Amino acid sequence: MTEISATEPPVLEVRDLVKDFGGLRAIDHCSLSVQEGKITGLIGPNGAGKTTLFNLITGYFTPDSGRVFTDGADITSLPPHGVFRRGICRTFQIPREHGTMSVLENLMLVPPDQLGEQFWNCWLRPGAVRAQEREIRAKALEVLDFVNLTHLAHEYAGRLSGGQKKLLELARTLMAEPRLVLLDEPAAGVNRTLMKKLSENIEYLRRERGITFLLIEHDMDLVMDLCDPVIVMSEGRRLMEGHPDEVRNDPTVLEAYLGGQYGAA
Known part of the structure; x- marks a missing residue:
């Protein structure tokens, strides 16, 4: 795979996004970026705003303020089919097969x-x-x-079984020949055998086809093995970002999200 120049804009950039639902602020001045050719993990507790962020990126929700860019181009106002045509595809927590x-x-x-x-x-x-x-x-x-x-x-x-539906979701994104795939909890409800296959497929697509991934996941074993970097969200904003080892050993993350089980021995 061709090495990406450090001067090129990220394949995805989120700048200072805000989204309110009534009196609830779901996304609170969130900024992050995704570099091409990476598998970036997005973790955080339920209610941190991860899926809402996906909905903002892919045009299902409109932000109250802030912008979304791909390769430096502003896609904030595009509807879902417009984002899709830019090579950005997504899956859902609950598969939406026909x-x-x-x-x-x-x-x-x-x-x-x-x-x-x-x-x-x-x-x-x-x-x-x-x-x-x-x-x-x-x-x-x-x-x-x-x-x-x-x-x-x-x-x-x-x-299909739950795991097979997750594989079908991935297959459907591949039919669009995407540049960036947003995966929303790909391992949820998937047995270990199918999860291993799904993980191998994601890594192969990154390595051999140059597809970039941003994935929300609660399975920390999968995140730590597959993703680099890992972004941690809390209360609608980015808490930290780093290599899996940094995240694993960060005191705030250990206490709030990982329960200490990934700390150093």
Whole structure:
């Protein structure tokens, strides 16, 4: 993977974001950045504002103040589909698969600007529509093979296990050929075997395809093994950022989030 110049803007930068819900300040002048080619962890207790921050970054919420940038370009006012077109994809705490569609169909829905979406193309350009669908289907099968879900390609997505749905969420983001993926608790409800596979997939995609990741996670073993750097949030703002060892041994983090179990012996 090509080395990133220190002078290039971060792939994602959050500047002084604020978000209130009535009298509750969920995000309180939060600033952070994500460097290209990294797997950055985002941790903190429930209510720290992590998922709200994801919603602000991806256009689901509009901040009361502050800005969001990708590669130096302001994307604060973009709707979710506009952020998606910038190469930023996300997953959710609770997978949002189309349960009554097959696993394969869930993937084939993802690529934007498909010719078949315009009904007149089906009449005027049927050959082009079929050719594009074959390409998308082939890509979807390749992605399913990568996440070990090929054997479930024609199963209803709603019938998958929790862990399989998390793999499907990752597969759906890959269909968009993202530059940055925001993962919201990818290990939640996933057994250890599938979690190991998911972790290996994330590291492979970072190393071999140059995809950058920002992930929210409560499984500290996964965070400490996979992420560098780790950002800690508290009460809607960034508390600290550092190498996993720094976070692991920081007295404030140990006391507030890790319960001392990761402290030095």
